[in-house]
Structures are given as structure tokens and as C-alpha cells.
Amino acid sequence: MTDNVKPSSLASVAAGNANRAPGKNALGTGLEARKVHAWFGKNHVLSDISLDFAAGTVTALIGPSGCGKSTFIRTLNRMHEFIPTAAMAGEVLLDGKDIYAPGIDVTKIRLKIGMVFQKPNPFPSMTIGENVLSGLRLAQLKRSDKDQLMEECLVRAGLWNEVKDRLDAHGGSLSGGQQQRLCIARSLAVNPQVLLMDEPCSALDPGSTLRIEETIRELSETMTIIIVTHNMQQAARISDYTAFFLADGHPGVMVETGPTSEIFSNPKDKRTENYVTGRFG
Amino acid sequence: MSTNTIATPKPKKPWRPTPKALIPTYLGILATILGTWILIEFTGLAGKLGAFASAVFLTTLISSLIAGLQRGKQAAKNAAVAAIITSGALVAVFPVVSILGTVIARGVKGIYLGFFTTDMGLASVNDPLNVGGILHAIVGTALMIVIATLVSVPLGISTAIYLTEIKGPGTRLIRFLIQAMSGVPSIVAGLFIYSALISGSGRGFNGLFGAFALAILMLPTVARTAEEVLLLIAQDLREAGLALGATQWRTVAMVVVPAAKSGLITAVILGVARIAGETAPLLFTTGGGDVTNLNPVDGVMGSIPFAIWKALISGSEESNARAWASILVLLVLVMVLFFSARRLGKVRR
Numbered sequence: 001m002t003d004n005v006k007p008s009s010l011a012s013v014a015a016g017n018a019n020r021a022p023g024k025n026a027l028g029t030g031l032e033a034r035k036v037h038a039w040f041g042k043n044h045v046l047s048d049i050s051l052d053f054a055a056g057t058v059t060a061l062i063g064p065s066g067c068g069k070s071t072f073i074r075t076l077n078r079m080h081e082f083i084p085t086a087a088m089a090g091e092v093l094l095d096g097k098d099i100y101a102p103g104i105d106v107t108k109i110r111l112k113i114g115m116v117f118q119k120p121n122p123f124p125s126m127t128i129g130e131n132v133l134s135g136l137r138l139a140q141l142k143r144s145d146k147d148q149l150m151e152e153c154l155v156r157a158g159l160w161n162e163v164k165d166r167l168d169a170h171g172g173s174l175s176g177g178q179q180q181r182l183c184i185a186r187s188l189a190v191n192p193q194v195l196l197m198d199e200p201c202s203a204l205d206p207g208s209t210l211r212i213e214e215t216i217r218e219l220s221e222t223m224t225i226i227i228v229t230h231n232m233q234q235a236a237r238i239s240d241y242t243a244f245f246l247a248d249g250h251p252g253v254m255v256e257t258g259p260t261s262e263i264f265s266n267p268k269d270k271r272t273e274n275y276v277t278g279r280f281g
Numbered sequence: 282m283s284t285n286t287i288a289t290p291k292p293k294k295p296w297r298p299t300p301k302a303l304i305p306t307y308l309g310i311l312a313t314i315l316g317t318w319i320l321i322e323f324t325g326l327a328g329k330l331g332a333f334a335s336a337v338f339l340t341t342l343i344s345s346l347i348a349g350l351q352r353g354k355q356a357a358k359n360a361a362v363a364a365i366i367t368s369g370a371l372v373a374v375f376p377v378v379s380i381l382g383t384v385i386a387r388g389v390k391g392i393y394l395g396f397f398t399t400d401m402g403l404a405s406v407n408d409p410l411n412v413g414g415i416l417h418a419i420v421g422t423a424l425m426i427v428i429a430t431l432v433s434v435p436l437g438i439s440t441a442i443y444l445t446e447i448k449g450p451g452t453r454l455i456r457f458l459i460q461a462m463s464g465v466p467s468i469v470a471g472l473f474i475y476s477a478l479i480s481g482s483g484r485g486f487n488g489l490f491g492a493f494a495l496a497i498l499m500l501p502t503v504a505r506t507a508e509e510v511l512l513l514i515a516q517d518l519r520e521a522g523l524a525l526g527a528t529q530w531r532t533v534a535m536v537v538v539p540a541a542k543s544g545l546i547t548a549v550i551l552g553v554a555r556i557a558g559e560t561a562p563l564l565f566t567t568g569g570g571d572v573t574n575l576n577p578v579d580g581v582m583g584s585i586p587f588a589i590w591k592a593l594i595s596g597s598e599e600s601n602a603r604a605w606a607s608i609l610v611l612l613v614l615v616m617v618l619f620f621s622a623r624r625l626g627k628v629r630r
Contacts, residue, residue, distance in 0.1 A: 035290070037289065037290060037292070039292040044289065044292075047289065048289075078296065081294070081296040086294075087292035087293060087294050088292070088293065088294075088295065089290040089291065089292060089293050090290070100295035100296070101295075102295075102298070102299050102301070102302050103302065103351070105352045105353075105356065106296070107355070107356075140355055
């Protein structure tokens, strides 16, 4: 529906978001990146990113491909370290505690900071229902009201009505958009404090995208959401804050951050203005 | 860039344990070694097996205990499973290392320069070790491997392409036959060539027949491995080629096969490794000569496995040393082949 909105009108779309008071019943005190750098081997890909993600807000990370947005959100739940040549510097604080501190149990961190990936990845050997509850089994969490939880997660992910009659079907039988909402439902079941989303709508049609955007807005009542997106309209529609990343032949840096309405209506940096008005990128 | 004014910090890997965090691990290793020693000294457990069993048991126990104390029950289970699986991998690697060690220790005694430049034409296996060599066997094995490869690789890869790309009539039957063929005992391959090409035909033993027998064994290995490799190539790639207006032949030749290159080379290596040490198919086909013969279509031809067999059944100290030296040569040959093919097949990124 909104994919043909002109960039100039983004500011007015974003202005609507500012009226909502974010984080009314938020969990914890949010996430904070402090002077985060990232490397792959000798290649310095991300330089000096400091960003606050207040509890119960939605933050959009925008910027051209290859500027380090995805690398950045992977440092936020310690997925970055899976790449053998990876290195980093700086701190990531969850409720004021550095998730990279020695002695921290990394599995507990990932339980609190969930992630939805670019490509829908439901577990192929599990049914739709099992997929939703897979986090409980994987992390060995005890819940007595599993059926209720399953329904709740699917409802919150906007998928319940479409799958309630075929919970025993395999996840692969769903369409791409449905699979992605299933993955969102799956990450909700373990009740994360923060949800990271890496271009969750990049492979989806506008209808599915709309459903997921509604889901994100609803989820922000109870969790902190950080979303990487290439869709500027999407950033304007759903986020409270926006951060603009740029690499430009150097390590990726954060050019500007602020309330989404300001980034889109009154950016301070010329490069941000060029990007959000569609002059490049 | 505005941020370049700030000094760049050093890249760190905070997920790696700090030296201080490793202290419990070191203590655990120490406790395991000590505990193993105590179990061996003061209980009924004895020998290498007993030591290994107690070491595995204690490693599992102590590592899960440390993880459990630090990070709870689930971390303890994780550490226990990791310890058991690591021990399993060690058990699997142990025989290989042991065989390699034995072969090297015993084999080097029989090796001298002439071992590679002379044959057994004028020497007997019981002669002193500085007389004669296995040039005839090296030449024979090399020639037969090359011929068998030339025969079975085109056939095997074509079969795999038929099964995965063309999928024409009889695909399932061919797949079944190839699978059945890989179960054929190697001596049957030799007997088949003997009865089909040698017995009653007036033709004598030669290297070509040996190579044919080897090709029969190599073909199913190459075909099956190549099929598995081609199946791993994503359907998207084929569709992308076809969508550019290519014929199926061009798509397979320019997109699918190059994408599967390293896997196909692995298929060839596995095939060669399958036949390099075969003795039985050569018994009825090559005649196992002692003189270096460069002509595969005329006269008996030696091979390394045959030379090993011949030397071992003689039983003297010299012949045994000769056999071990030949085993070492065969092993090194297969390894060199393996590593060079690995190198060739490495995908450049």
C-alpha cells in the first residue's frame, strides 16, 4: 500500500509515531551499545558505534548495503563471534551489564535478546506448533500452559487465524510471509526482552510486510525492538528512533541518530538528508 | 570521516576465555591426570584401555562439574556431552595414528635410494635390503591407476549427470545397479575380467586387464559420490542458467559442474583411494611381474599391493622389511595424491 509514498511525505508519517509514549510497561532498562567496533580479520567494518535503545522502543537501523548494520545487530546478541575471523571492541550493556564481560553465560544472553533473520528459517523437521514452542524445548524452559502460550504467540505474530486449523502441518508448507511470522512467533515464545530483526520483510510481499509491521508495533509494548531495514517507508512507519549508518569506503560509522520524525524531516547531516530523500543509496 | 579523529581501539575477542577464567580448566585437567593415575595404581583398572576409560570418565565428570558450578545444570550437560563426543573422536583417530606410526617405524628400515630405482628382476625378496627395489611395482600401480581413472571417471561422472540432470528413463534402475555394484567384492571384479577377457582367449596377463578390473571397482564409487555432490547444487543455479536462454548442456557444463568442481575432484580421489591398495582384482589379471614393464598391453605387470603380498608370504626378515617399506611407499603415494587433489579442488573465494 505505501510502497509508492514519496520520500517527502515520510516526515509526516513518522511524525505520527512521536505522539505515542513508548515503553509504558517495558521490561528492563533497555540495551546500550558503547563504542562498538567490529572486524573481520584485519578488515575494520564498524567503527565506534554508541547507541541507546530505551526499553519499549522501536529503533530502525538504515543505510546502504555493506555499511555494517547487520554486523552491528549481530554484536548485540553475540552472534558476531560465530565467524572465526571476527573481532570486536567496546561494550554492549543489557540492563547495565556488559554482555561481553568474562563469566557471562552467552546462552542466557541469547535467551533474553532474540533474533529474527532475513530469510525465514522455520525448523524443517518440526510442525507449525512445534516450531512455535521449539525455544522452550531448546532452552529447556518449563511451561505448563503450552497450548495457551502457542496460541498467544501466534496471535501476537498475526498468524493464528491462518494456521489454527493446521498446527500439525509442517512449517515449510506455509508461504514466505507466513513462515517469517512463524519465526517471529517462535522468538516470542521464550519471552525475550529485546528482539533483533535483520531485514525481516525483505523477501515478503506488501501484505505480509504490513502484517509484520503491525506485529512490531504491538510487540513494542512489551519489548525493545531493533530492526534493520532497507525500506525507508517502513522505518518511518514503525520506528520511534532511527540511526543512519554509512560505510563509504571506510569502516561503517553511524552518521546520525535521533527520533525518527526528526531524521526524516530535519536531518542534521547532509548525507542523511541525501539518503532519506532518496538521492542515493 | 569524522570518527577517525578517535583512536581506534585494538580488536579483541571477548568471547575467548581470559587466562584467569581458564584456571578452573587447568585445575580440571590436572585433577583428571591425577585421578587417572590413582585409578590405575590403586584399583583393578590397568593397561592402556583402563587408562583411557578412566581418563574419559574423569574428563566427562570433572568438566561437567566445573561447567555446572559456573553456569548451572544445562551447561553441565553440555560439557559432559562435549567431553564424550571428543573422546569418541579420539577413539576414531587413534587406530589411524597407530597404523601410520607402525608403518613409518617399520617401513623406513627397508628404504634406500635404490628401492625406488631398481626392480626385483634380478633380486629375490630374501636378498639383503640394499639389493633390488619396487620400481616395477610403483610403475605398474601408477600406470594402472591412470588407466582405471581414465576409464571410470568419464563414465562415473556421466552416470552421475544422467542421474541428477537428465533424469531420463531407467534412472532408478541405474541408481540401484550402481549401488549394488559398489558392494561387489573386489575379487569378483578380477574374476569377471579373467573369465571375460583372458580365460580361453589365448591372451596372457597384462596391466590393461588389471586396470579394467580396478575400473569396475572405481566406477560406482565415483558415480555415487559425484551424484551426491551434484544433488547439493541448488536448483536455483540451474534455473538461473536456463533462464538466461542456455540449453541444458550449456547449463550443466558452465554452471553446475564448475560449481561442483571441488566435490567432483573429491569423488575422483575417493575412487583412486578405493583402488590404490587393491590386490585381489590384480591376482587373476596382471600376473604380478618382477620386472619394470612400461607397456600395459603386453606382458605381466607388477603393482605395490602385489609386491607387498609377495614379500610378506616369504616370511624372512629381509622380505618382511621389504613389505613394510612397500606399505610405506603405498601410503605416502595415496597421501600425496590425496593432498594434491585437495589443493587442486579448493574453491577460490
